[in-house]
Amino acid sequence: MFSRLAAGVTGRPRVVLTLTLIFVLGAAVLGVGAFGKLLDGGFDDPKSDSSRAADIVEDRFGGAPNLVLLVTARSGTVDDPAVTAAGRSLAAELAEEPGVRGVASYWTGAGEVLRSRDADAALVVATVDEDHADAVVAKYDADRAGPVTVQPGGWAAVNRDIGEQVTTDLATAELVAIPVTLVLLIIAFAGVVAAALPLGVGLVGILGGFAALSVIAEATDVSIFAVNLATALGLGLGIDYALLMVSRFREELAARRDRRAATVATVRTAGRTILFSGATVIVALAVMLVFPPFFLKSMAYAGIAVTLVTMLTAVLALPAVLYLLGDRVNALRVGGLVGLFRRRGAGKAAAGAAAAGPAPAEAPREATESPFWRAVATRVMRRPLLTGLPVVALLLLLAAPVLHVSFATPDDRVLNPGKPSRAVGDVLRSDFGDNISGALDVVVTGQPAAEALTDYATALSRLPGAGRVDSAVGEFQAGARTAPPGPASARFATDGATYLQVVPSIDPMSDAGQDLARAARALPVPAGSSVLVGGTSAYLVDGKSAIGDRLPLAIGLISLATFVLLFLFTGSVLLPLKAIVLNGLVLGAVVGVSVWIFQDGHLAGLLGFTPGPLDTSMPVLLFCIAFGLSMDYEVFLLSRIKEEHDAGKPNAEAVATGLARTGRIVTTAALLLAVTFAAFATGSVRFMQMFGLGTALAILLDASLVRGVLVPAFMRVAGRANWWAPAPLRWLHDRVGLSESAPVAPAVTVPAPATEPAGLPSPTTPSRT
Template sequence: MFERYGFFVARNAKLLLIISALAFAAAAVVGLGAFGKLQNGGFEDPTAESARAQRLIDDNFGGATNLVLLLHAKDGTVDDPATAAAATALATGLAAEANVSGVVSYWQTKAPAMRSTDGRDAIITAHVAGDDTQIVANTEKILDEYGADQPAFTVRAAGLAAVNVDVRSEVGTSLALAEGIAVPLTLLLLIIAFRSAVAALLPLAIGGLAIIGTFAELYVLGSITDVSIFAINLTTAMGLGLAIDYALLLVSRFREQLAANPDDVTGAVVRTVATAGRTIVFSAAAVAAALAALLVFPMFFLRSFAYAGVGVVVISAVAALVVVPALLTVLGPRVNKGKLPWARADRGPSSPWWGRLASAVMRRPVLAGLPVLIALFVAASPLLGVRFGTPDEGVLPPGADSRVVAETLRTNFAGNGTSAIDVVTTGPVAEAAWADYATSLSRLDGVTAVQTAAGTFADGSAGPAAPNAGGLTSASAQRLRVLTDLEPKSDAAQELVRDVRALPGPAGASHLVGGVDAQLVDSKAGIGGRLPWALGLIVATTFVLLFLFTGSIVQPLRALVLGGLSMSATLGVMTWIFQDGHLADLLGFTPRPMDTSMTVLLFCIAFGLSMDYELFLTSRIKELHEQGAPTATAVSEGLARTGRIVTTAAGLLAVSFFAFGTSSVSFLQLFGLGTGLAILLDATLIRGVLVPAAMALLGRTAWWAPAPLRRVYRRVAISES
């Protein structure tokens, strides 16, 4: 099948290049509109209890507080007449803004919780309306208008809305810096890797088609569903990375075939497509399957990476199988034009060093493999104490305004309620039942007070209502604010959310629990509950694809086990760094729990890419084995012929991801360093040591499959001819 396709490409090379150019132009016209369709946020499960509580609060109470302005008196205290007058005017102007509701200020309520213990600071709280993207845009306008310092006080902003503004600003700066480092370095390394300027342009052609084509796909999807703006960054990184992988594989095989028969360009193209082309098809399917597993999660942040990832993988593979063979047909031996002056003319397709390494490992598989296994298990050990969280101001650098204000609220304000647990009830509730419920809530461990429209409850006793309690009741719902002195998002705070949910609500009403701690509980449950399905999907699809590729059931199992070891070691190292705080001073972040969504994303992307390199190596081993070579010879020669390709491709791709390590946002550092490390681990220790060791120990059983499955393989497998 692939040979027939190779002949088709060789006969119609110029026509296919013209069609590809037209497709690129059409995709560019559509794809440029993608940026206006993509959204911020998407970290929450829209069906979770906290999300439903948030919608009730938005509909009935003007929205929960998501913006806090901290006013610091330059002289005296916040109660000085000049400071109070200017602050009141600021709050009045803010309340008049079209997209702002629920404005409450210390100078309006004189609530002690809204004033710092030293009297130098006080806060104004508000709700900025809109979806995640609109909230960011609206908050930027508000801060431009009301965030400037005044003669009597300075102004700093916090709250989820301000944090998202700061995160977007930091991410934009970080990505620009990362791309400024990665792109020129990658271009330089491409020329070195391909050993000629002409060949180095091939992955750029594939990458350009893949990136622009995926932008067009995201424009279409963004028009009909929610898609995260962060999908753009995965598109560019993986588009160029896969282009490098596939181009290296095709060009290397083409050069090898052309060296054997320099006058037969068509034959070289056909054989290249028949062998490397088949590998690319299965590789793309394996990577796409790993990324498609993200579709099972309810957060559109994660689903967006499935949209972008599957799209860029498929388009990269199609571009590689259409454009590169067509260009190789047109170029022929000219693919080596612009050769570097120091490139060795006699450099063959094999890398003797990798072959010798494989042979040495296979002679002593246990002795060679055991130290690597021990090192991977040690690297994975921090996972035993892993904790998970969601993004907040802690992902920002220490000097970011929203983070500084959040820390001030925690340390200088007594009983600050900006991170209170919200309880919303619907339906008619008798006053006695309402009071009994609030009294029960106030007795829970960790609760300092429960604010209701009828009064404030503490330690089982009722007191007068808070000055701003009028906003806690509506015609169809009631809202309680459960104040706590627990650290936001701590284990104790999450346990309190569970205790509040376990407490029976007032008779005659349903109730929902929300707030930042409830959102964390629901986010972990939303991902944790679906994680087994995602892992099961990855395992099942990978097993089936590798079986169809090799005809063995042992090879898929071996690949899954080694891939799992590599990923466990990577995640363990990331836990050691980002949760336990090692290298925090060097990288400039604050230790915190592992970001739940980013950890899942890292796993799916890195595991998919590891299968990419798995197939590169296994394809050569299988090809040599089917030609009659013993397993040991097939492995050593297969690694000799692919070791340089795999490590070069991995190194080039890792550069793109390691560049994220320069970010000032810790979850981007986690993603970039983790993915880069996983790629390098897989291309070196796994492919160079553990694969040969496993193949030596398995011997002939490495290619075993039950007779019924062998018949299935012969019937449905995609072969090279």
């Protein structure tokens, strides 16, 4: 299969590249339009009670308030005549804005609940359409002359600030990641031409992802955050796959092959590895489609598209480029760190060769192994339990903070305090008795009698954490009606339905806020009616349920699919199980570290965030991305170990050789990919910081402790069982498994002390995979 593919690519390389160029131009044109179609939010379950309640409030009552203007007196109180006049004028001005409705304020009869405790600030609240929200928020975010200052808050402002910050953070991350990545690639390849190829492959993947998002956004909701993943994953996988392909091609050239034979061998070996690697990443990403929030579905759309395009580019277009370049892939050589390592290795190899006598004429001209990684594998396998068990203990220790993890949906506190919507949220929580932006929306459909509705509102106001209840039958606090129905009460009633706002006196994201939502749902409903409870706390309860209820299914699907793919790749039953268990250890450690940093607050000052519960969708996203990328490196390593094993080498030698010939590639790829994701930690949105830092940590742990220690330790203990499968499964693998590989050429191993640092791949001593 891969030999035929390689023959086709080398037969018409210019045709392949022309088609690739056409695709790139089309994807660029299509992808530019994606940004105007992507949406904020997407963390809720659209079929949950809270979402259904929000839809009814939007369709039948004009929507719950989502814009809060914090109006602060420059001097005096909000009851001073000049401030009162300014407040009334501001409310009237806001009511005239396009897309704005339901304006209420402290100065227009909404009550003292919209005035701060010390009376130096008051609120104007309104509902604004999504299409007009950004423009309205931007207008009132500007400095204003006069006796008051105005700051926009509420969900309309929070979503705008998050969207703007994510866009800024993405640009900053790219400014950090791309130059650093390019420098590291030049060091890794010691040549500008070879270093440019991974960036080219990554760029094609990114453009393909943007184009896919543009098309998908025409049919369904897609989150703006998918852009971040498309960029990071495209760049990272482009580096992974191109590094693997280019290194193998240079190795084949070094083995005195002509460029056509080198290209065919490269596609047949590295191309097969990339195909399985990409498949494991796609499977891991596809699992996010089982979760209802379109934030996670959007990440799946972006990730699958980027992985597929990057994989095909690496297997089709890149070999065509390599075939045309031939030896010129090593053009524009650059000396540096790798050159230093190569000269040291060459000097030791020359000394060893002088002592041993002349080398056989048929030996390859170049070393193909990392002495450091062979030494690591050898030492680990000499005492596998002694070296492996402490690593397992360390990963379990890092995972320990998971035992006290808590979750929330994103609110203004994911932003840094400098953002206006975050500042408004802090004031609402500290200076106002009730948090109107965190109100529960209790929708009652049917025709309950006024007395029954009054009893229901009274019962709601008695619930722990309920500050007050606003309704069509008046205002209630602590089980008593505190105000009769007034002009503002009319907005709570329509034909066949009414709704009540339960304004909490507690943080709606807290455990007490969630208990309030559950208690409201547990109350007996008025006779002849049905009730849906929505609002901030209800969203959080439903969001946790949507994730938690489907998590076992997701874990089962990703484990089953990974097992099947790795079995088809290796023909082993034990190796896929080993990979799943070790990945689980790494992911547990990463989530534990995330809890320690982002929930418990360690490193908060350094990274500039406010500690708080983990966002409900982030662990799922982190799990799927990290699992897929970990399997990426698992396939890299197992591919070479299996190649050596199939060539007849004993188990321990096959493992040592496999790690020696992939160690540099995995280390380099992991370092570059970690830089790409860690760049997101430079941003100012807490959940994106967690995603970037957590993914980078997972990659580094996997490439070092897992691939360097746990895999060789496990495979040494398992021995022949590594490749065992029941007879029916062996029969199945013989017929449907892909086992095409190139003959293994003898390797020239450069002797070196075990303490020699792991260098990056040399242009003349590439790792063989």
